[in-house]
Amino acid sequence: MLLDIVSVFPDYFSILNLSLLGKAQADGLVEVRAHNLRDWTHDVHHSVDDTPVGGGAGMVMKPEIWASCLDELLGMPALTVDASAQAMANATADLASSFSSGYAPDYQPSSSPADDEKPVLIFPDPSAPLFTQAAAQELSRHHHLVFGCGRYEGIDARVGQYYAAQGVDVREYSLGDYVLNGGEVAVCVMIEAITRLIPGFMGNPDSIVDESYTGEPLLEHRQFTRPTTWRGLSVPPILTSGDHAKVDRFRRDEKLVRTNAVRPDLIEKLDTHSLDKADRKL
Numbered sequence: 001m002l003l004d005i006v007s008v009f010p011d012y013f014s015i016l017n018l019s020l021l022g023k024a025q026a027d028g029l030v031e032v033r034a035h036n037l038r039d040w041t042h043d044v045h046h047s048v049d050d051t052p053v054g055g056g057a058g059m060v061m062k063p064e065i066w067a068s069c070l071d072e073l074l075g076m077p078a079l080t081v082d083a084s085a086q087a088m089a090n091a092t093a094d095l096a097s098s099f100s101s102g103y104a105p106d107y108q109p110s111s112s113p114a115d116d117e118k119p120v121l122i123f124p125d126p127s128a129p130l131f132t133q134a135a136a137q138e139l140s141r142h143h144h145l146v147f148g149c150g151r152y153e154g155i156d157a158r159v160g161q162y163y164a165a166q167g168v169d170v171r172e173y174s175l176g177d178y179v180l181n182g183g184e185v186a187v188c189v190m191i192e193a194i195t196r197l198i199p200g201f202m203g204n205p206d207s208i209v210d211e212s213y214t215g216e217p218l219l220e221h222r223q224f225t226r227p228t229t230w231r232g233l234s235v236p237p238i239l240t241s242g243d244h245a246k247v248d249r250f251r252r253d254e255k256l257v258r259t260n261a262v263r264p265d266l267i268e269k270l271d272t273h274s275l276d277k278a279d280r281k282l
């Protein structure tokens, strides 16, 4: 998987060289390229931002710098002035639909391997739909992801609109209901969640099968290791019984009870057909 990241602080991404992601890069499973947006500027100050049209505090990232960079990374032809004006008109015509659905926030599983080959352009944005495990799962099947990290008040809204109108698969995701200084940390989070799902990434592939939010929308059961008694606290005795059926039942009960207590919204999403008789008693 090729990961192109565009930021005014590309040094942020040196952490991706650590741990399992570092190993995945050394093994050739993942290639990370962090680009400095300022490399696409032409003025002496390398400025990437300007004041908001309509007034207000802060600065907004300029569309033309982003476009020079993204055209190159997405392998798109440089447009003539006329073609560019037409593309913008198309993008503007799509404005209403982009508000109602985002560009493609409700990820659709790729319909064919050919779709997986096309780059996906991803913008972290606090006002977008939440990034989820399901989105990570779907994105892990793609071969080329391009991330655009906003700073200041964000990137001029026409950039995503423009590429969506050009047929690029554009996504916007929020990490949660809070505001970060920039998209860099959000992109690191998304990359970690996505890449660990690539086949061959984890030493033990079973580690990602039975996890929170995976398969059913449930939180994982509690985990314990040795010693079985520590500072007067014992692990639940059933876990040392050696009875696998009982251990499975205990863990399943924990998942359901914990999820109901901590994230009742997930229980609402559970397919009731997946519940067995013992589940229903809880």
Ligand code: SAM
Residues within 6 Å of the ligand: 123, 124, 125, 126, 127, 148, 149, 150, 151, 152, 153, 154, 155, 173, 174, 175, 176, 177, 178, 179, 180, 181, 182, 183, 184, 186
């Ligand atoms: N003016 C924006 C607003 O109020 O929604 C906040 C802009 S924020 C200071 C700058 C950048 O940080 C955003 O463009 C986005 O890339 C990133 N960002 C901030 N919070 C985020 C979140 N919760 N999820 C994803 N990205 C976030």
